[in-house]
Amino acid sequence: MAALAAVLQSRSLGFPWLLRTWAGGARGAARGAAGLHDYDLLVIGGGSGGLACAKEAAQLGRKVAVVDYVDPSPRGTRWGLGGTCVNVGCIPKKLMHQAALLGGMIQDARNYGWEVAQPILHDWRKMAEAVQNHVKSLNWGHRVQLQDRKVKYFNIKASFVDQHTVRGVTKGGKETLLSAEHIVIATGGRPKYPAHIEGALEYGITSDDIFWLKESPGKTLVVGASYVALECAGFLTGIGLDTTVMMRSIPLRGFDQQMSGLVTEHMVAHGTRFLKGCTASRVERLPSGQLQVTWKDLASGKEDMGTFDTVLWAIGRIPETRSLNLEKAGVNTNPDNQKILVNTQEATSVPHIYAIGDVAEGRPELTPTAIMAGKLLAQRLYGQSADLMDYDNVPTTVFTPLEYGCVGLSEEEAVARHGDDHVEVYHAYYKPLEFTVAERDASQCYIKMVCLREPPQLVLGLHFLGPNAGEVTQGFALGIKCGASYTQVMQTVGIHPTCAEEVAKLRISKRSGLDPTVTGC
Amino acid sequence: MFLKAAGSKLVVIEFTAKWCGPCKRISPLIHAMSLQYKDVIFANVDVDESQELAETYNIKAVPTFQLFKQTRTVNLFSRIKSALCCNRSGLMTTPIFEMCGADVKTLEAKIRELM
Numbered sequence: 181m182a183a184l185a186a187v188l189q190s191r192s193l194g195f196p197w198l199l200r201t202w203a204g205g206a207r208g209a210a211r212g213a214a215g216l217h218d219y220d221l222l223v224i225g226g227g228s229g230g231l232a233c234a235k236e237a238a239q240l241g242r243k244v245a246v247v248d249y250v251d252p253s254p255r256g257t258r259w260g261l262g263g264t265c266v267n268v269g270c271i272p273k274k275l276m277h278q279a280a281l282l283g284g285m286i287q288d289a290r291n292y293g294w295e296v297a298q299p300i301l302h303d304w305r306k307m308a309e310a311v312q313n314h315v316k317s318l319n320w321g322h323r324v325q326l327q328d329r330k331v332k333y334f335n336i337k338a339s340f341v342d343q344h345t346v347r348g349v350t351k352g353g354k355e356t357l358l359s360a361e362h363i364v365i366a367t368g369g370r371p372k373y374p375a376h377i378e379g380a381l382e383y384g385i386t387s388d389d390i391f392w393l394k395e396s397p398g399k400t401l402v403v404g405a406s407y408v409a410l411e412c413a414g415f416l417t418g419i420g421l422d423t424t425v426m427m428r429s430i431p432l433r434g435f436d437q438q439m440s441g442l443v444t445e446h447m448v449a450h451g452t453r454f455l456k457g458c459t460a461s462r463v464e465r466l467p468s469g470q471l472q473v474t475w476k477d478l479a480s481g482k483e484d485m486g487t488f489d490t491v492l493w494a495i496g497r498i499p500e501t502r503s504l505n506l507e508k509a510g511v512n513t514n515p516d517n518q519k520i521l522v523n524t525q526e527a528t529s530v531p532h533i534y535a536i537g538d539v540a541e542g543r544p545e546l547t548p549t550a551i552m553a554g555k556l557l558a559q560r561l562y563g564q565s566a567d568l569m570d571y572d573n574v575p576t577t578v579f580t581p582l583e584y585g586c587v588g589l590s591e592e593e594a595v596a597r598h599g600d601d602h603v604e605v606y607h608a609y610y611k612p613l614e615f616t617v618a619e620r621d622a623s624q625c626y627i628k629m630v631c632l633r634e635p636p637q638l639v640l641g642l643h644f645l646g647p648n649a650g651e652v653t654q655g656f657a658l659g660i661k662c663g664a665s666y667t668q669v670m671q672t673v674g675i676h677p678t679c680a681e682e683v684a685k686l687r688i689s690k691r692s693g694l695d696p697t698v699t700g701c
Numbered sequence: 702m703f704l705k706a707a708g709s710k711l712v713v714i715e716f717t718a719k720w721c722g723p724c725k726r727i728s729p730l731i732h733a734m735s736l737q738y739k740d741v742i743f744a745n746v747d748v749d750e751s752q753e754l755a756e757t758y759n760i761k762a763v764p765t766f767q768l769f770k771q772t773r774t775v776n777l778f779s780r781i782k783s784a785l786c787c788n789r790s791g792l793m794t795t796p797i798f799e800m801c802g803a804d805v806k807t808l809e810a811k812i813r814e815l816m
């Protein structure tokens with residue numbers, strides 16, 4: 181009778197409900213905690229958010245299932261459990277970025293006394309195999325973790341049949357029906373292909389493919405100005421490939437534009453070619469096998485052509501909602517971008533259906549926010565928590581050849597919110613010690629801290645461009661979370677000699693007009 | 702079943718994966734052992750290709766070595782018992798020894814001890 185009472189609270193009253201309850205009563209005992217449905221929680225999508233939510237719910241004693249399925253890319257690339265981050269995002273990206281950085285360090289090593297033979301060659305195949313092996317070990321690790329936490333995993337493609345039921349289809353075409361009391365949609369997104377460019381789909385690849393290529397991509401054209409475009413172009417250049425970036429307008433839309441400009445300036449100075457203000461119109465395959473790309477310069481209207489081995493589209497990502505049959509469940513999406521509309525509880529238009537991660541509207545497309553949101557959601561559903569996910573002041577880093585770490589507001593956002601008169605920006609150009617002996621150009625190594633002008637000058641945003649930006653920014657994110665003020669920053673002693681200490685040593689404001697270049701100690 | 706066919710010989714099952722570096726490194730050493738210890742049966746299971754098997758034997762990491770040996774003596778009485786009671790106690794469903802990692806020296810010592 182207790183199980184029946186619980187069902188009464190969670191289901192809306194209606195004739196079908198009455199019929200089901202009788203059947204459910206008999207089965208209820210056999211299903212244990214799940215009661216009326218197969219599972220307490222069904223998570224659609226086995227990526228950063230989905231897995232975190234499922235594991236947390238299982239730890240809280242619930243009967244949980246995860247369904248994960250990867251539609252092959254147009255090129256045919258597919259991958260295992262773990263989602264975008266593990267397979268075609270953060271992990272392989274950072275490893276290839278590291279491969280590129282190492283190339284630079286090997287060159288630096290000479291200045292430090294190492295006898296390094298010239299020329300230094302890079303073998304794509306060796307790197308790709310190592311990266312792919314690591315990713316596969318993570319796929320395995322995730323499967324083992326689900327097993328350990330007693331989360332049921334199905335490699336099936338899911339779509340809604342009704343608000344509590346999902347149909348899953350295996351690769352071979354076999355169908356199953358799964359029902360759950362709560363459902364979490366965490367299907368993430370996939371790269372967008374340009375709609376009106378002839379040959380784009382046939383001949384181009386995306387980030388879904390680049391990390392799984394067995395052979396080197398060779399001379400590459402990266403189309404896009406997103407961090408995906410710049411990071412990929414960055415490591416391709418770093419491992420010695422002829423790389424060009426084609427951008428329609430501004431780089432890193434949404435990020436602080438002064439910093440974005442410095443990021444691309446560094447890439448230009450280090451061998452990446454940029455075609456700014458251009459859009460591709462056509463991609464054709466030449467008899468040699470190479471690709472011929474035709475593009476237009478938007479300013480002059482002139483057309484131009486170029487030959488490449490690979491064309492990588494990095495023009496944005498679209499949420500994976502098309503094949504979910506969301507209408508069958510009554511889950512609403514943003515008509516402009518197909519992302520699922522959610523409230524602060526991560527709930528969709530249907531109370532017991534939630535959405536987290538990249539698929540949800542208005543959320544940062546980042547792994548750590550998806551993970552945290554997933555865990556907090558499980559805690560709210562099954563633990564005694566009421567804590568909501570805080571999406572403010574989320575730190576992040578763009579892993580371009582010179583890395584850009586940031587947390588909080590960009591200068592533009594701060595000025596828009598508080599007015600120019602109420603914002604003070606402290607900044608500095610610095611030179612990492614390691615660059616000196618290596619004779620590296622540090623022209624773009626720059627930091628700026630955006631603060632409120634009124635004392636104690638609350639820190640609104642921090643922007644760091646330099647080596648190990650991710651490592652540097654992480655600690656300062658805690659400071660901002662705790663409401664650090666510029667006064668406190670001034671009172672913080674730096675660690676010497678590091679690049680991070682330059683943050684604590686910021687003293688020159690933009691307003692003063694003084695030269696922000698840091699001199700030696 | 703494979704384990705049943707081994708009779709009273711020691712069986713060494715190596716659980717590996719194609720993406721596992723240490724597995725590749727010790728592969729020639731394991732192969733050499735299989736030639737050296739002719740009375741021991743060596744077999745390999747790829748955890749990605751045989752997912753259910755890996756799950757059944759609770760494999761958490763690779764490489765994992767599981768050693769099996771039929772400890773019960775098989776006679777007419779136990780055969781009748783097995784047939785009547787569907788008793789699986791004669792078969793090996795739990796390993797007598799398990800080792801995770803690529804420590805070939807320890808593995809070889811254990812093999813020599815148990816064979």
